[in-house]
Amino acid sequence: MDRFECLACGPLASRDPYSPFCTGCGEPLFIAPGVRSGGKVIHEDRTLALEKFSDFLPLDSIDPRLSLGEGLTPLLRLERVGTALGLAGVYAKNEAQNPTASFKDRGTAVAVQKAVALGIRRIGTVSTGNMAASTAAYGARAGLDTFVLLKEGTSMTSLRVAGIYGPRLVAVDGDYGALFRTSLEIGKKLGITFMNSIDPYRMEGYKLTAFEIFLQLGRRAPRTVFVPLSSGGHLLGLMRGFADLEREGMISAYPTFVGIQAQGCAPLVRAFDAGLEKYEPLTDIRTIAHAIANPTPPAGNAVLRMIRERDGLLLAVSDREMLDAQRELAAAEGLFCQPESATTLAALKKLAAAGLIKERDGKDVLVLTGSGLKTPGLLESAPIEIHRVPLEGLEAGLARLF
Amino acid sequence: MDRFECLACGPLASRDPYSPFCTGCGEPLFIAPGVRSGGKVIHEDRTLALEKFSDFLPLDSIDPRLSLGEGLTPLLRLERVGTALGLAGVYAKNEAQNPTASFKDRGTAVAVQKAVALGIRRIGTVSTGNMAASTAAYGARAGLDTFVLLKEGTSMTSLRVAGIYGPRLVAVDGDYGALFRTSLEIGKKLGITFMNSIDPYRMEGYKLTAFEIFLQLGRRAPRTVFVPLSSGGHLLGLMRGFADLEREGMISAYPTFVGIQAQGCAPLVRAFDAGLEKYEPLTDIRTIAHAIANPTPPAGNAVLRMIRERDGLLLAVSDREMLDAQRELAAAEGLFCQPESATTLAALKKLAAAGLIKERDGKDVLVLTGSGLKTPGLLESAPIEIHRVPLEGLEAGLARLF
Numbered sequence: 043m044d045r046f047e048c049l050a051c052g053p054l055a056s057r058d059p060y061s062p063f064c065t066g067c068g069e070p071l072f073i074a075p076g077v078r079s080g081g082k083v084i085h086e087d088r089t090l091a092l093e094k095f096s097d098f099l100p101l102d103s104i105d106p107r108l109s110l111g112e113g114l115t116p117l118l119r120l121e122r123v124g125t126a127l128g129l130a131g132v133y134a135k136n137e138a139q140n141p142t143a144s145f146k147d148r149g150t151a152v153a154v155q156k157a158v159a160l161g162i163r164r165i166g167t168v169s170t171g172n173m174a175a176s177t178a179a180y181g182a183r184a185g186l187d188t189f190v191l192l193k194e195g196t197s198m199t200s201l202r203v204a205g206i207y208g209p210r211l212v213a214v215d216g217d218y219g220a221l222f223r224t225s226l227e228i229g230k231k232l233g234i235t236f237m238n239s240i241d242p243y244r245m246e247g248y249k250l251t252a253f254e255i256f257l258q259l260g261r262r263a264p265r266t267v268f269v270p271l272s273s274g275g276h277l278l279g280l281m282r283g284f285a286d287l288e289r290e291g292m293i294s295a296y297p298t299f300v301g302i303q304a305q306g307c308a309p310l311v312r313a314f315d316a317g318l319e320k321y322e323p324l325t326d327i328r329t330i331a332h333a334i335a336n337p338t339p340p341a342g343n344a345v346l347r348m349i350r351e352r353d354g355l356l357l358a359v360s361d362r363e364m365l366d367a368q369r370e371l372a373a374a375e376g377l378f379c380q381p382e383s384a385t386t387l388a389a390l391k392k393l394a395a396a397g398l399i400k401e402r403d404g405k406d407v408l409v410l411t412g413s414g415l416k417t418p419g420l421l422e423s424a425p426i427e428i429h430r431v432p433l434e435g436l437e438a439g440l441a442r443l444f
Numbered sequence: 445m446d447r448f449e450c451l452a453c454g455p456l457a458s459r460d461p462y463s464p465f466c467t468g469c470g471e472p473l474f475i476a477p478g479v480r481s482g483g484k485v486i487h488e489d490r491t492l493a494l495e496k497f498s499d500f501l502p503l504d505s506i507d508p509r510l511s512l513g514e515g516l517t518p519l520l521r522l523e524r525v526g527t528a529l530g531l532a533g534v535y536a537k538n539e540a541q542n543p544t545a546s547f548k549d550r551g552t553a554v555a556v557q558k559a560v561a562l563g564i565r566r567i568g569t570v571s572t573g574n575m576a577a578s579t580a581a582y583g584a585r586a587g588l589d590t591f592v593l594l595k596e597g598t599s600m601t602s603l604r605v606a607g608i609y610g611p612r613l614v615a616v617d618g619d620y621g622a623l624f625r626t627s628l629e630i631g632k633k634l635g636i637t638f639m640n641s642i643d644p645y646r647m648e649g650y651k652l653t654a655f656e657i658f659l660q661l662g663r664r665a666p667r668t669v670f671v672p673l674s675s676g677g678h679l680l681g682l683m684r685g686f687a688d689l690e691r692e693g694m695i696s697a698y699p700t701f702v703g704i705q706a707q708g709c710a711p712l713v714r715a716f717d718a719g720l721e722k723y724e725p726l727t728d729i730r731t732i733a734h735a736i737a738n739p740t741p742p743a744g745n746a747v748l749r750m751i752r753e754r755d756g757l758l759l760a761v762s763d764r765e766m767l768d769a770q771r772e773l774a775a776a777e778g779l780f781c782q783p784e785s786a787t788t789l790a791a792l793k794k795l796a797a798a799g800l801i802k803e804r805d806g807k808d809v810l811v812l813t814g815s816g817l818k819t820p821g822l823l824e825s826a827p828i829e830i831h832r833v834p835l836e837g838l839e840a841g842l843a844r845l846f
Contacts (some may be wrong), residue, residue, distance in 0.1 A: 110778050111520060111538060116513025122587070136513060139541050142780070143817060175780075183778030185524070189842060194832065201830060202823040206816065208775030210845045211828070216835025228839045232846075373610030376512050376585030378544070378577075414608065415545060415817040421604040426613070428603060430596065433618025437630045440591060443612045444634075 060230035110141035144412035146176035149244030178207035219338035239273035248279025265404025268386035271301035274341030299354035304329035462632035512543035546814035548578035551646030580609035621740035641675035650681025667806030670788035673703035676743030706731035
């Protein structure tokens with residue numbers, strides 16, 4: 043039996059298996075770190091990411107048949123981006139190279155391993171995009187009956203990209219924040235295990251990104267980690283991953299975490315700037331960054347607490363800044379990510395411009411959460427120069443471009 | 445200096461560096477396998493795919509700064525698909541998990557390493573999609589001036605997805621087959637190194653897929669390898685990879701290769717069935733599978749020769765068969781690939797139905813060449829069931845779906 047803990051209330055005696063929230067205070071639950079006599083070890087010789095880091099996961103065994111080959115994504119040095127900012131060690135962790143092209147797969151992989159181990163046959167999620175595709179894919183792989191609840195009005199492309207895996211697709215008309223909580227209640231009644239954004243097992247999967255960054259930097263922690271911030275689950279998972287490494291004595295300095303929201307939907311940045319312990323839910327959303335536009339982030343208060351405890355930072359960037367950063371990552375480094383992912387570079391540039399990051403000897407990691415192929419429509423606003431030439435005029439046409 | 449060879453004429457004394465064709469017979473050129481005293485070794489402990497297999501590549505050194513983390517893609521067992529066909533060992537090699545979501549990255553990575561090593565500053569390609577994005581991405585990563593020639597009429601999405609990397613995008617009005625050859629002539633005049641589909645260095649990169657499959661199967665060759673067939677470069681690269689392993693004594697049995705075209709554009713299958721040495725170019729294309737709809741495949745005759753020499757097989761599948769297979773791979777196994785990639789499963793099913801593949805002890809590998817996210821528009825023809833419910837009716841709505 044896994045043990046659970048709440049950042050506010052500490053270890054929990056019991057837990058509702060259909061809820062990711064603390065029955066005491068309503069904050070999200072986490073799996074309490076287990077203890078391994080002799081310490082935890084990274085098994086670098088094993089094949090799957092889940093196997094390499096199994097000492098740190100709440101899984102008694104790992105069924106490779108449920109894997110789609112998630113994780114083990116590249117950490118790429120961004121030399122041109124770094125040089126322009128006067129920083130020597132800027133890196134991108136490219137989560138777009140996951141099976142369904144987003145970081146969500148790491149969390150879904152762990153949650154589905156757990157579900158299958160527990161004999162669960164029905165799973166579900168509430169999503170507008172990346173998590174829908176990820177959960178549908180892993181549900182299909184595991185042969186589970188998978189329910190994907192989407193907000194009425196979700197783009198047909200997102201629906202089709204999740205629908206190809208054959209889940210039950212349900213478009214729900216109503217408030218999205220309410221849908222998140224309602225799904226959990228109904229899941230309990232009907233026996234559907236909803237693995238939403240802050241499911242504790244899902245967050246365990248995100249720890250692996252921290253472990254991989256640690257290995258890829260030569261068993262060192264980076265100076266900073268930039269993560270787009272929506273529900274809070276991804277950021278918290280990464281933070282807990284580095285806390286695991288610290289607990290095992292593998293790192294000495296804990297990285298500075300920077301969580302980034304879109305200016306048009308930044309309830310946590312507002313609360314952080316105002317020094318509040320709890321954020322005010324928003325109702326109005328004005329951003330193209332749908333994947334991080336969460337007006338009622340379920341782990342929001344836990345993020346505020348943990349970012350403060352660890353001397354981290356929350357900040358917001360504009361749509362223009364993230365779209366410019368998206369283009370810069372592609373044109374300068376060959377990486378085409380979602381605008382939401384490019385918020386990380388936009389934030390790094392802000393901090394560098396403000397002189398808050400400047401020493402040349404630290405390593406700064408941008409977590410690129412998903413592929414730009416997920417939202418090609420967003421490119422329509424960007425200028426694109428196409429030179430049209432007839433075949434017989436090709437030589438002159440190309441020479442003119444030199 | 446690398447040595448070149450032609451399958452028809454043998455080793456070459458000299459070569460036009462701007463042409464991938466044999467000056468003697470017009471067939472494609474390959475890099476002649478080098479010899480290493482003491483034999484070639486796979487360096488499993490190294491990080492990048494290019495480093496692991498460097499003994500088999502025509503690169504004196506590897507610059508990790510040019511890499512986007514290509515290769516090392518998962519090989520996944522398809523248990524449900526295999527069971528349905530009475531086959532125990534069906535696998536998918538998921539090339540969609542490459543940096544720009546297609547197999548092209550493996551070839552571009554090698555071609556760009558070579559270009560930079562030679563001091564080349566201008567590169568180019570002729571493509572309708574995957575290769576455009578891949579070449580533009582690696583060109584951006586290497587800081588090269590990159591020319592992407594596309595057929596007039598290429599979808600705006602494809603243009604934008606390549607254009608985000610900032611190459612010179614040139615839409616050319618004229619015959620696509622002629623454009624391929626014209627680009628090489630103009631490249632020579634203007635000093636642009638075109639790395640098109642059958643560039644010899646590009647094909648070297650495709651060998652790595654063979655090496656990885658070999659490792660992932662426990663240092664064994666599969667029984668069959670299914671590969672979508674367009675220009676012929678990918679198939680030939682894979683075949684030469686296994687030939688390298690055979691030459692080094694690493695495998696004893698050479699796999700049976702199955703190249704698959706779309707029925708609406710199958711010049712090589714026609715020639716293969718008719719027992720011809722040279723194929724007849726087509727003019728009419730009737731398929732949704734644009735990525736493999738090549739009416740004048742530049743390595744077509746080399747494919748016919750090598751497939752016959754190695755007792756391989758070429759066959760065609762219909763658009764309906766590939767779309768059904770695309771859906772089956774997603775719904776049964778959690779893999780969303782391009783329809784062109786799903787031709788591999790459609791072909792396996794044909795061969796299994798005909799009793800041509802049946803022994804249970806062999807391993808059959810489907811090479812899934814690219815992500816379904818590249819062509820979400822193709823999903824529009826597929827039925828998708830969306831259940832619409834109001835939030836207050838969610839419980840009853842979900843219960844009805846059990």
